[in-house]
Amino acid sequence: MATAVETLGKLERRITISFPLTEVRAEVEKRLKVQAKTAKAPGFRPGKVPLKMVAAQYGYQIETEVLNDKVGRAFNDAANEAQLRVAGFPNIEPKQESPAGVLSFDATFEIYPDVEIGDLTTVEIETVKAEVSDAEIDKTIEILRKQRVHFHTKGEAGEHGDGGEAVAANGDRVTVDFVGSIDGVEFPGGKAEDYPFVLGEGRMLPEFEAATVGLKVGEAKTFPLAFPEDYHGKDVAGKTASFTITLKKLEWAHLPEVDAEFAKSLGVADGDVAKMRDDIKVNLEREVAGRVKARNKEAVMEALVKSATLDVPKSLIAQDTERLAEMTRQDMAQRGMNVKDVPFPPELFAEKAERRVRLGLILSQLVGENNLQAQPEQVKAQIEDFAQSYEDPREVLKYYYSDRRRLAEVEALVLEENVVNYVLGLSKTSSKAIAFDELMGSNAQA
Known part of the structure; x- marks a missing residue:
């Protein structure tokens, strides 16, 4: 049995869950009998251990499992019945005062907020563009010469x-x-x-x-x-x-001369210097396109954050804070740093986590309202674009389609691009040309 939902704050809610102690005891006894069929103990054949000994060995564990199962099911049923979208995990505590023969628990939790996105047709967004000139090609060649x-x-x-x-x-x-x-x-x-x-x-x-x-x-x-x-x-x-x-x-x-041998060292089989320059230009243009897309995506995301009104669940911020801390720990460990005993204070990641959660909620709302989900043909096109810079594009396709998690990463990129295109199509946009060096020196990230 669950009580009516109590409102404790803008997003915080509480449900009290109760059920007879006899129900718990009956379920515990039932599971102990099942456990007894395979239980082992010195001096007894498997399945012949006395029930009292089985209870002494497994009773606490089984009782905990029963309580977790019953409270979890009761909470989910109550939340579904009240049509609540629970954010994060509930904090469940035993209730201090309960009627005789009754177990009661308070489940305190947060719900997902209402997200109000402002009128995007009034939003002003400045996008950037950049070109690759001969000067950038020459500069890249000099860098390649210095590397050799x-x-x-x-x-x-x-x-x-x-x-x-x-x-x-x-x-x-x-x-x-x-x-x-x-x-x-x-x-x-x-x-x-x-x-x-x-x-x-x-x-x-x-x-x-x-x-x-x-x-x-x-x-x-x-x-x-x-x-x-x-x-x-x-x-x-x-x-x-x-x-x-x-x-x-x-x-x-x-420094090596820019000649046929130099071109061959960069993978141009016939040593054609003009072809080498064309290859460098194509690679630079691909890099520029990626950087421009990242800068413009960040401009769109920042505009969405500013235009939307919502309360962000603290539980989701806490979860993402832990996730960022763990990602940082793993990254540092992969770089050979000993971080086993290094503390990672939550406040180091809280601000970034709050923005990530806020943006995620906004994007979810926008995607759902406007059907901006990634379509299979879009995902395939994105993977094929990735594959262009590899020797065997088929292996790239196989790499992504053989792992659901990798495919999900591409789907997320396509979804974000759908959002960017949608917002840019509605908003008041202006375009600014920026220097190649300024673009390549930036680290725009959404």
Whole structure:
């Protein structure tokens, strides 16, 4: 038996569930008899263990199972009868005062809110667009050249020249010995031998690189180095050390020429440089299209959040907070970090969780009202688009269609795209061209 639903707040509700103690005892006894048919105990054949011994061994477990089952069924029946959409899980506590022979429980829970979405025809959304020009292709080629750099001894004649005067300069790879001290005392991490780095990449502190520039092999230099206040080494942060560096090896960087061999190294079988540039452009345009879509999707989602009015269930926020914390823990563990005993305070994820839940409720409402669900043909088209950049597109199709979870991820992407297109079709949109570098430097995420 369940009482009428009590309203405790905007979304919080309570139902009191009661049933006779005799019902529980009867069900417990019934399950104990079933358990006794297979129970084992020293000195008894299976199925011949006395019922009292079975009750002593399994009674508490079975009674807990019976209570959970009966309370769960009673709660679901009551919620369905009241036509409630329960958000999250109910908090069920035994009622302190109950009539004799009756067990009573209070089930406190939240319901899903009403979502009111504003007039989307009045919403203003700024979308972005970007183009891939020859300059971006040239810049990408330079990056690819640097990824294939070869180093040669500077000042020593070779197939590609000698690299100029054998003096350390930006772009050179140097190998040094160094030792640092503070007030005449060496400190941990302040000493190394045969340490290589490329000048100008910013791997070392600016004073260290500046002191290395101009040295010849065999030369040494002593100089002061002031560690920043926020330096990662807390023992030396904010202090000034004296360093002595000795240049042991000096190499200049030789970048490959943009020729047929270079094109072949990028997968162009016939070495056609023009075809290589076309391939790079296609890849860049695909990347730009993805970034533009992500930026515009985020603009739409932000507009929806601002235009909708709803109360967000705390239980759903708590669940998503736990989910985000666990995702972060797993991600850090996969990166080789030991996070076993690292605390993850809920407040670190609460704001993001609240927005995710809020947006999820808004999208659910919008999709349901306007039939924006992902259609099978849309899902297939999206997977085929993914497959274009792979050598064997059929394997990509098989990869997604062989796993329901992977397919669900694609369906979610298509659903979001349906929402974006729907909202953009209603709202007042304007388009702004942005620079390629600005777009590629962004990390827009919905």
